[in-house]
Amino acid sequence: MIWQIILGVWMTAVILASFLYVPPAVGLGEMGRILIYHVPSAWIAVLAYLMAMVNSVSYLRKGDIRLDRQAQVNAELGTVFCILATVTGSIWSKGSWGMYWNWDPRQTSIAVLLMIYAAYFVLRGSIEDSDRRARLSAVYAILAFLTVPFLVFIVPRIYASLHPDYIGRGKMQIDRRMLQVFLASLAGFTGLYAWIYQVQVRLENLLYKQAMKREA
Numbered sequence: 001m002i003w004q005i006i007l008g009v010w011m012t013a014v015i016l017a018s019f020l021y022v023p024p025a026v027g028l029g030e031m032g033r034i035l036i037y038h039v040p041s042a043w044i045a046v047l048a049y050l051m052a053m054v055n056s057v058s059y060l061r062k063g064d065i066r067l068d069r070q071a072q073v074n075a076e077l078g079t080v081f082c083i084l085a086t087v088t089g090s091i092w093s094k095g096s097w098g099m100y101w102n103w104d105p106r107q108t109s110i111a112v113l114l115m116i117y118a119a120y121f122v123l124r125g126s127i128e129d130s131d132r133r134a135r136l137s138a139v140y141a142i143l144a145f146l147t148v149p150f151l152v153f154i155v156p157r158i159y160a161s162l163h164p165d166y167i168g169r170g171k172m173q174i175d176r177r178m179l180q181v182f183l184a185s186l187a188g189f190t191g192l193y194a195w196i197y198q199v200q201v202r203l204e205n206l207l208y209k210q211a212m213k214r215e216a
Contacts, residue, residue, distance in 0.1 A: 007195060011188045017181045025178065031095035034088050036182050040189035041085035046148060048078030048193065049117070053145035056138035068134035069204045071141055072124065073197060079117050081193070086110050105158075109151040116144050 018036045025032020055071035058064070089107065090100040101107060120140055127133035174182070 003191075004195060007188065007191045010184070011192065014181060014185045014188050017184070022178045022181050023175055025175070028092075028096060031092055032178070034092045034095075035178070036185045038085055038088040038092060039182070040186045041081045041088060042152070043186060044189050044193045045078045045082035045085055046152060047190070048074045048081060048197075049145050049148050052078060052141050056141040059134060059138045065130065065134060065208075066205065068138065069208065070201055071138065073200045073204060075117060075120055075141060077193060077197060077200070079114065079121075081189075082110065082114055082117070086114070106156040109155045113148065113151045116147055120144055 014036070018033050022033055022036065024030050025035065052071045052074035055067050055074060059067035059071065086107075089110070093102065093104070093107070094100045097104075120137065123140055124133055124137050127136060
């Protein structure tokens with residue numbers, strides 16, 4: 001309970017600081033503030049998809065159905081944060097390029113990634129047998145994550161992109177105050193992911209136990 005209160009205060013401070021403490025970004029102006037939310041969202045999406053793959057590998061090795069539920073929760077959270085990254089990126093696109101969507105390499109790759117994981121949920125929903133669903137979903141989650149580094153890190157750097165690169169190519173300079181709030185946001189988003197994950201896993205386990213009681 002205490003760490004949840006700390007997390008709430010932390011995120012509130014990040015939000016306030018992003019508007020009251022962080023100066024306009026060079027080259028982006030006020031739109032640069034979205035960096036504080038956009039990049040952490042993308043980071044958590046990759047982290048959650050990675051954990052879904054780890055859970056899936058563990059399930060195939062151990063056969064523990066709880067690992068399948070953990071993989072499902074991580075895939076769900078990864079998709080939620082991926083959508084959040086897409087929305088914040090679209091807002092950035094509108095302010096910087098004049099349109100919400102222009103099929104820039106980064107936008108295209110994120111759209112493909114969302115479709116890949118949408119198919120994961122379609123697969124889970126189409127199989128009634130729990131053991132078979134878990135096995136096939138685990139295999140799919142492992143294969144799906146193999147596309148994540150390619151779509152998130154490689155494709156956007158192969159093709160010319162209007163997307164600003166703050167770190168990789170040194171095209172833009174990050175103000176010290178923005179960097180401070182950005183790192184605080186990164187930590188806060190990670191804590192938020194961990195909290196939501198714990199809550200969702202408990203809920204999934206409770207629903208599973210209730211379903212088992214009804215079948216018995």
